[in-house]
Amino acid sequence: MNSKKKMAKINRFEKKINIKNKKASFEFEFVDTYVAGLVLRGTEIKSIREGKVSLTEAFCFFKSEELFIRQMHIAPYSMAASFNHEAVRERKLLLSRKELDKLESKFAEKGLSIIPIRIFINDQGLAKMEIALARGKKTHDKRQDIKEKDAKRELGKLAY
Known part of the structure; x- marks a missing residue:
């Protein structure tokens, strides 16, 4: 019976949350980065702690001297x-x-x-977002990045 109580007490929010926008570094060249807090409503923080967030189409914009994020999907x-x-x-x-x-x-x-780069939960339990001021990459820049990644992968294989 004790094992059932222990199983019930396992917290589903226990893991570290670090949700990244993987397309951002491929599509953009980062000029400067900032860490911003988020204004959330109701159950949004619980969904973030479960890791149910998508940043792929999200972007930031200014509205009356305040910064907002649009197209961020929190399930x-x-x-x-x-x-x-x-x-x-x-x-x-x-x-x-x-x-x-x-x-x-x-x-x-x-x-x-x-653009948003990642969402994480800080030590105080607050949701924070890392955003970047970025410039879009040209096609040849993207090709160069792919070549560099392939070269690093090949060097890694030769090291073993």
Whole structure:
């Protein structure tokens, strides 16, 4: 009977959360990175702790001097009944005024975007997002990255 109680007490939120946008480093060249807080509603933090987040199509934009993220998908929490959250909505990002002003001035330059790189839970249990001021890569830059990865892989094989 004790083993059943121990099994029931295992926390499904125990693992470290580090959800990455894998396409971002392939599609963009990072100029500068920032860590921002997220304004979440209701059951969104529980879904993030379960790892049910998609950043692949997400992007950041300014609306009345505040930074928001759009197209970030947080799956509805499975244990919630009627008080569940919307999966895709605009969410506010929390940065200091100094960082926001710096980002907004650089964002006005042609060819720069603000994209999410990863979501993680910090030591205090708060959801944080790492964002990057980025410039889109050209096709030849992407080919060069693929060549470099292949060369590293071949060197790794020869080392063993």
